[in-house]
Amino acid sequence: MHYVDEGSGDPVVLLHGNPTWGFLYREVIPPLVQAGYRVIVPDMIGFGLSEKPTREHAHTLDGHSANLVSLVRQLDLDRVTLVCHDWGGPTGLSCALSNLDRMRALVIMSTWAWPTPPAEFHTRIFPWRTMHAPLVGPYLLGNHSALAGRGIYLSVVEREKFRQRAQAAYEAVLPDPASRLLTWAWPRWIPLDDQARAYERFVWLEQELSRCKLPSIIIWGREDEVFDAQTFAARFKRMLPHAEGPHLVTGRHFLQEDSGPEIAALVVDFLRRLSGRGE
Amino acid sequence: MSASVAVVDAPNLAGKRRAFALAEDRVGHYPEFRDFFERTFDLKRVGLARPGYVAAPSGRTYELVFLGRSGEPFPSGIEIYAIVDALEPLDDAVLDRDLWAILRWMIAGVGAPWTVEDLDATGRLYRIPATQSPLLP
Numbered sequence: 001m002h003y004v005d006e007g008s009g010d011p012v013v014l015l016h017g018n019p020t021w022g023f024l025y026r027e028v029i030p031p032l033v034q035a036g037y038r039v040i041v042p043d044m045i046g047f048g049l050s051e052k053p054t055r056e057h058a059h060t061l062d063g064h065s066a067n068l069v070s071l072v073r074q075l076d077l078d079r080v081t082l083v084c085h086d087w088g089g090p091t092g093l094s095c096a097l098s099n100l101d102r103m104r105a106l107v108i109m110s111t112w113a114w115p116t117p118p119a120e121f122h123t124r125i126f127p128w129r130t131m132h133a134p135l136v137g138p139y140l141l142g143n144h145s146a147l148a149g150r151g152i153y154l155s156v157v158e159r160e161k162f163r164q165r166a167q168a169a170y171e172a173v174l175p176d177p178a179s180r181l182l183t184w185a186w187p188r189w190i191p192l193d194d195q196a197r198a199y200e201r202f203v204w205l206e207q208e209l210s211r212c213k214l215p216s217i218i219i220w221g222r223e224d225e226v227f228d229a230q231t232f233a234a235r236f237k238r239m240l241p242h243a244e245g246p247h248l249v250t251g252r253h254f255l256q257e258d259s260g261p262e263i264a265a266l267v268v269d270f271l272r273r274l275s276g277r278g279e
Numbered sequence: 280m281s282a283s284v285a286v287v288d289a290p291n292l293a294g295k296r297r298a299f300a301l302a303e304d305r306v307g308h309y310p311e312f313r314d315f316f317e318r319t320f321d322l323k324r325v326g327l328a329r330p331g332y333v334a335a336p337s338g339r340t341y342e343l344v345f346l347g348r349s350g351e352p353f354p355s356g357i358e359i360y361a362i363v364d365a366l367e368p369l370d371d372a373v374l375d376r377d378l379w380a381i382l383r384w385m386i387a388g389v390g391a392p393w394t395v396e397d398l399d400a401t402g403r404l405y406r407i408p409a410t411q412s413p414l415l416p
Contacts, residue, residue: 056304
């Protein structure tokens, strides 16, 4: 697993999802380091500069969560603030909730943590289920890199700026069809009914998160139309009534692309308030 | 050249090679897709005994190799190979259009709620070159 490790102080671990990598946090890392935190940004196995297994059965939700547990334990991290986005949510929150003694706080952004199905969008044949259907997934997302090549672009606000400054970095780390396997494997892990592979894990996640007392902050993209704030951020707020927010920033699903510095400022302020209260 | 895909008999492979085209590890992710291949190629009877073959719009034949996996219904996976002249390179543009045609044939065969119109719309959303083909509606 490749990871960035910058700065010193209490660790802040920044988790990305599908189909991104640590590059997503390029505008979040420097302000956090400057504010006195050790910032760790792993590339999920299968993405970025990390190893990329080429068989679909190499990827499981629990396996990816265990990869994060391994990272936290190998670096012997304590007082961790975990920043979760997209699949960094289910994997990161599984890691956090099974290692509460090492955690300090949670930052939750454009993700979900409950079973069946996360959004109405995920039940639709067009485009969601068609995109990752048998053989269609390997063709569209593998041969044609549909998520890194077009999907992120469609899910940012400032598209032209993204195209000029960032898109090539997402495409470059997924250079061939085999390297893109996780881009169609992850959508298949979203439970659509109670027979789905990850159903029980999401039931557990919802139960454990609802009992969790870790200081938390919810940050969401105002323009996010897939994980819309009204539905998703509000549901996290009901699960974690003590959480700060939701704070809305400019952004669709990949809100870090449009509001990196604003997100960093919100996290720094949140952590400073925790320190002020002795937490 | 036609837009249709048809199941054909095994071709004569003398002087030919199998060129890898596409692989799927979880053809039963949506079970109706596995059912389609089982039905179309009589796989309950044939099992692993032989691959299936289809002719694509370019006139080229494609071999469908069905994979079994312990603990899962058969087939669990599929590999698609283009049957091409042994020492000739593969034309990627032709391959891409043929694969798209095979996907459209598959979706039509799987049936509702899956539709070719939704597949085409998905392809256009992601700007797949084959969706610009004059062979498509």
